[in-house]
Amino acid sequence: MVQKSRGERKQGVKLRFFESRDGFELRFGSHLVLRHVSDCPAVVIARGAPSIEMYRGNYRIDDSPEGIIRCADWRADGADMLLLDAGEPTVRLGIEGRALRVEALRSGYDRITTRFFAEPGEAVWGGGEQMSYLMLAGRRFPMWTSEPGVGRDKSTELTRIMDAEGMAGGDYWNSNYPQPTFLTSRWIAVHLDDFGYSVLDFSDPATHRVDYWGTQARFEFFAADGPAELVGRLSTRFGRQPALPDWAIGGAIVGLKSGASSFERLERFLDAGAVVGGLWCEDWAGVRETSFGRRLFWDWVRGARSEQRYPDLRTRIAALEERGIRFLAYVNPYLAVDGTLFEQAKADGHFCLRQDSDEVYLVDFGEFYCGVLDFTRAATRDWFAEHILGREMLDNGIAGWMADFGEYLPTDVRLADGSDPMEAHNRWPVLWAEVNARAVASRGKTGEALFFMRAGFSGVQAHCPLLWAGDQSVDFTRHDGIGTVLTGALSAGLVGNAYSHSDCGGYTSLHGNVRTEELMQRWCELAAFAPVMRSHEGNRPDDNLQYDSTAELLACFARWSRVHAHLAPYVRHLCDEAQETGLPAQRPLFLHYPDDPTLFTVQDQYLYGADLLVAPVVEQGIERRSVVLPGKGPWRHCWTGEEFAPGVHQIPAPIGMPPVFFRPDSGFAPLFGRLAEIWKQ
Known part of the structure; x- marks a missing residue:
């Protein structure tokens, strides 16, 4: 049964539906993750009308959805199942452990929009490897692996030239490695467990919207007491890499x-x-x-x-x-068509084929053609x-x-x-x-x-x-x-x-x-x-x-x-730590200092492990830059030995002396202290 009392906010890790005054809520332990009301339904479905163009790994993907249905009414169908109605059962929501499955029940409907709850001012990160923005709030991010583009900024001449030459200019969201997973400053994470085309849309501060091209979508939920633990849980979910070799x-x-x-x-x-x-x-x-x-x-x-x-x-x-x-x-x-392996691979059936024949599908990679191996x-x-x-x-x-x-x-x-x-x-x-x-x-x-x-x-x-x-x-x-x-x-x-x-x-x-x-x-x-x-x-x-x-x-x-x-x-x-905890070697400042919201958007400096702070110079002609030193206690400048209190400092940064600091109380402080000697050689 759907719970009637919103007062029963038990701590835990279960997903549960709760009836509210004008709709229902989905909670993950004590976290509100989805809210449905009649004038703002949690799920919308439609029939897709896609337009897809590819040229040398660059894609133009558009959609003109039709027959949009916003499901206002709902009813329970067991303890872990809800049906959203629009005159007849239209969408099924089902709890599967720590996951929510959203299924469109109408024939021909293959677009699902799910709106997750967002608190005012909630920070959002993730999306795989994003090259332009660490903080995702305020923008939308299509999840489609592609060439990232050259220039990636529609206001620049280089991007305009590359767009004209073959859709190759890119934009802020283009990525070789997207991933439909997002983390928020409530220290929860949501992962869309599907490979199809999707969009993470955080342009509306009132909701975390996920658009998915398919008839059903499965969302996994994670929660922790802080970001380091949350990142560790995601690492456990997706798999950890072996330690890097000594060489x-x-x-x-x-x-x-x-x-x-x-x-x-x-x-x-x-x-x-x-x-x-x-x-x-x-x-x-x-x-x-x-x-x-x-x-x-x-x-x-x-x-x-x-x-x-x-x-x-x-x-x-x-x-x-x-x-x-x-x-x-x-x-x-x-494999290039003019290489020695091509004919062997073709004979043995290793290539993707054309849809209209048994011919090998060839891709233009820029003045030469290749077959795509069918993995x-x-x-x-x-x-x-x-x-x-x-x-x-x-x-x-x-x-x-x-x-x-x-x-x-x-x-x-x-x-x-x-x-x-x-x-x-x-x-x-x-x-x-x-x-x-x-x-x-x-x-x-x-x-x-x-x-x-x-x-x-x-x-x-x-x-x-x-x-x-x-x-x-x-x-x-x-x-x-x-x-x-x-x-x-x-x-x-x-x-x-x-x-x-x-x-x-x-x-x-x-x-x-x-x-x-x-x-x-x-x-x-x-x-x-x-x-x-x-x-x-x-x-x-x-x-x-x-x-x-x-x-x-x-x-x-x-x-x-x-x-x-x-x-x-x-x-x-750091390799040993990654194996044990799942923490990456290079870390946003907020990963170790989550109580300071001013760190949520910092992306031009990072913690290298917990004990080194690196603020590289990534702007042309700069010989001094602002550096945020977080937490309590001093940070020591690697090259001069000078100690700085936490806060924002203007640090000299001539070529050859990037701002790098370490914790004097680190167990690796003797190693860091010898960096200046190595640097001077």
Whole structure:
């Protein structure tokens, strides 16, 4: 039966319906999570009329819903079931433990809007990896994995140019890794446990609205006494990553893609005093020159093309490993039509097909076409994990790789398991992560070999050991530059991703937008205080500065690689903490200081664990910045030793001296205290 008394607000974790004076409420323990009244129904359904356009991983998705039904009347159908009526049963609400299932009962109705209760001024975070805004309140966020766009700001000329060239400009909400999970300052979380297209809409301060494309939606609820505990529960729900290997946290990963000469260039980094844990050569399988820049040849085998670019690679990999340096490569879930693997994969049925024929569905990736591997097919997952990742890569000594893409599954393919590609699209990066994790596990190298991904969705946490922030522009712009790295790491960490990092130096260089020395230096300062420090030459390496372009940049990279390596014992502690509690390495300030609402929107600085506070400079031409030091007791400046009381301070921040502070009472204070010595070398 639906409870009659609202006074029975028992503490606990059960979902229960309560009758109210003019409707009903759903409570999760003592938390009100949904309220239905006749003039503001909790659930609205409609028939969708979608319009979907895709071009090179960029999507334009619109809908014109018809036959909208707002269900005002309701009746109980047992203790844990309600029926909403509009002349006949229209929507069923059912409690399933800590979850609520919302089902549209009218034939042809496949749009469900659910309005959750919001308190005035309630803060909201989550949404997966959000690059522009840590705080979600006041905006709407479509949940659809895609290219994030170049520029991501409709007011900028670069974004307008990219939109005109192929819908590629993006917007604040575009993300490689969205996730329909949100947390609020009441320390509750709601997760939509479905893969279909959805929108988290927080534009109305009176409600947390979720729009879902489907006939039923399942929402899971979580509650805790504070944000750290809540994040831990979400981490338990989605899966925890293995601890990072020593080689990945004990030195920088140098990204070079100039063929065999990459090995000689690496020696210059070592001679400059850099601490190096890995050499990453994404061009190991060959290159392809396009108008976008230097792309890779998507054919993941050691053949004539790769042998020409990297002769005797296995021997050179072994020689590096004897020096304590691992070799990393690159792979993605597509095969170029002009590669050696394409015909084999086609013959064995590994590709997605066209809906109107048995022909392979080909995707234009920018002046070359590829087949999309059908990971709904178990045999395809097994083949790629064993023959490509296992035999071609791991068995040849490759210790890690960028597992790129995963966002490009078209919505009009035919899949082996018969699933709807609109639902499979967001599931794709999770399947892609599972294939990579399976390959690593098959060689007994979980926790030792390391792959990293940009694409994701709910559940990727259980398979992907490390995120990377994607393809930032090589600049300081608000929505696509260096600062988005911080927002991405903090937002993703709240939904169970313990480790994130970025392309040190940035990636996307188009229409005259090139790296500056200032950007390169500031990115080093930021990357040193991430679990993994890895450089990238970008999409147009010949047009841009590289870290070995000048003696000054080489010295900069070497200095911050030493700082990064010095922190390895602390990062190992953070890995242990992530395993035990689910807390991410990089944390929003409010995670440890939840009683201060002024911290809820801070996204340009972070806690690195509980004991370090990092405030990188992510604006051009800045040599002083405002820093918030939270809590009680002093914070000590890493480079000067000066102590500061909690509060807001204007801190000098010239190039080479980013504001970084530590707790003097930390057990790692002696380690932090030696940072200045390392920094001065």
